[in-house]
Amino acid sequence: MWHASCCATRTRTPRPPGSRPSHRHVSGSDKEMENMARPVIGRRPTAEEVLASLGDVRRVRVETPDLNGALRGKYVAVEKLRSGKPVALPEVYLALDVDEDLVPAPVSEERTGYPDILIAPDWSTARAMPHEPGVVAVVGDGLTKAGDRHPQHPRSVLRNVIDRAAGHGYEAVFGVEYEFWAFRDGAESDAARRVGDLSGMTPLSYTRQGYSMLRWADHAAFADDLEASSQAYGVPIETLMTEIGNGQLEAALAPAPALEAADMAARFKLLVRDVARRHGMYITFMAKLVPEQQGTSGHLHQSLLRDGRNAFWDGAPGRLSAAGLGYAAGLLRATRDCAAFFAPYPNSYRRYVPGHWAPLQLSWGWDDRNSAVRAITLSASATRFEQRRSGSDLQPYLAIAACIAGGVDGILAQRDPGPPGEPLTSMPLPADLRAAAALLRGSALARDWLGDELVELYAASRDDEQRVYDQLARAHIPAWEIRRYFEVV
Structure with missing residues (x-):
């Protein structure tokens, strides 16, 4: 999209003991990004x-990302988790596609017997669930049975x-911006959605009209509920606004250390759909929904700190x-090599x-929204890059991991980005x-930083997604093809 959203001050929900404070992010050419910096690292x-600080807790919702970045998990009795033991899930869940079919990969072969992966709750992520009394949600890391980080688990790879x-x-x-489409629910819209008939769905x-105050009344109650629920869930929204498309909205999430930012991005997608249902709406993050209108982006604002200072600022x-x-x-380089993380579906x-x-x-450029990488250099606290190639369907854990890997590797190798505004024609x-998927499989950067096992599994999953799509x-013969040729050939 053509803007960077403005930010407003938000009061954050108190965090559990030992967790990190959040960092507010101001994205926009007319505002500085305040303190996109200095996380205080404490013990986990x-x-x-955590359970003692949250009061009457009956169940814990253990959440963990799958290969597509969606959160899966289970509800667990609180007494089972007090000792700090991990939760078991079938390892093969890492090889399920969006339609729950198995991706052809070693982890999904029948000969394995489909053993467990262990999910270790990260209690710094614990939040009381809005609208679920007595339930606390916590995000977990994937571990092997030996207690090591699982090489194919997205959060562990990050x-x-x-x-x-x-x-x-x-x-x-990182600070994540999500655009998404909102539709009004109802019997006719639901029936149309199930068969993929966009003409039968009712947009919000x-x-x-982007930035519209006129359109705000269309979703004011939903926005109020979303903001309050997101705050309680540990996913503070700094801005919410209308986008150009019919019924299209954008939410800019507060910046945070990379792992927390990825958790926030995954949790937001889950939460916004839940809130929408309460307001007679449904949401999609498809990258392209209406051919004649823009798609939905998932921009990644990012900076590096070194000794508590912004490493990109040059005075x-x-x-x-x-x-x-x-x-x-x-x-x-990462935008090209790891394109499958930023644009993961056909x-x-x-x-x-x-x-x-x-x-x-x-290409990259100074405050240039036509570039894949936009450099924003407002001040010492606001200097950052915006990765603009990614869509709202991105894999947040692996996309963020790829950005860090590429960026730090570029620093260590003293790479030159070339002149601003000039496309890198040697890297289509x-x-x-x-x-x-082929680029990812052949990427030395991805294999070095993310690991061979993750690269092979993810590339296989994308090949399979393309195969199913084809x-x-x-x-299916599309309606337009029948209309065009039915009478005249």
């Missing part, structure tokens, strides 16, 4: 400490990347430090069309998911 709280960056003295902070608004607006230039070069590539605000070439972006396309 225990289950007993932890590895964060730790490696920290070993070089860097800590990443029939007008196209004045319109400049970047050597670290900033190296990060930009590495981020461009539908994702429908978004990349001229004139619809999605970058079509690999993939035109479809099949090409993106199969479905061949099995």
Whole structure:
């Protein structure tokens, strides 16, 4: 899209003992990003400490991301978790596609017997569930039975990347912006949705008007509930606004250390759908829904801290430090090599069309929304990059991991991003998911930083998604094709 949203001050819900404070992010050319910086790292709280601080808790909702970035899990009796033991899930859940079919991969082979993966709750993420009395939600890491981080679990992979960056003295902070479509629910809309008939669905608004105050009344009650519920769930929204598309909205989440930002992004998608149901609405994050209108983006604002200071700031607006230039070069490389994390479905590539605000070439620029990487250098606290190639269907854990990996690798290798505004014609972006999966599989960067096992599983999952998409396309003759040829051939 063509804007960066403004931010307003929010009061954060108190966090459990030992957890990190959040960091407010101001994205927008007319406001600084306040204190996108200095997380205070404390020890991780225990289950007993957190449960005692939250009062009457009966059940714990253990959440953990799948390969697509969606949260899965189970409700567990609180007494079972007081000792701090992990929760078991079938490891094969990491190889389920969006329709719950198995992705062909070693982890999904019948000969394995489908053993368990252990999910260790990260009690710093514990939040009392809005509208579920007595329930606390906590995000968990994937572990092997030996107690090591699971090499194919998205949150554990992101932890590895964060730790490696920290070993070089860097800590990443991210702020995620999500665009999404909202529709009014009802018998006719529901029936149309089930068969994929967009013409039978009722958008939240029939007008196209970004930043509209006129359209606000269409969703004021929903917005109020979403903001309050998100705050309680630990996913503070700094701005909520209308986007250009009919019934399209955007939420900018507060910035946070990378792992927390990924958790917030995954939790937001789950929560916004739940809130929408209470207001007779339903939500989609499909990257491209209406051919003649823009798609939905999932922009990633990011900066690095070194010794508590912004590593990209070079003393004045319109400049970047050597670290900033190296990060930009590495981020461009990651945008191409790891495109499958930023655009993970065949539908994702429908978004990349001229004139619809999605970058079509690999380039960076100063406050340039046509570039895949936009450099924002307002002040020492606000200097950051915005990754604009990603859609709202991105895999948040792996997309953030790829950004950090590429950026820090670029700093260490002292890479040069080239002149601003000039496309890197030697590095063409993939035109479809099949090409993106091939790039990921062949990426030395991804294999080095994220691991061979994650790369192989994720690339296999994208190949399979493309295969199913092609199969479905061949099995159905679209209405427009019949209309065009029925009488005249």
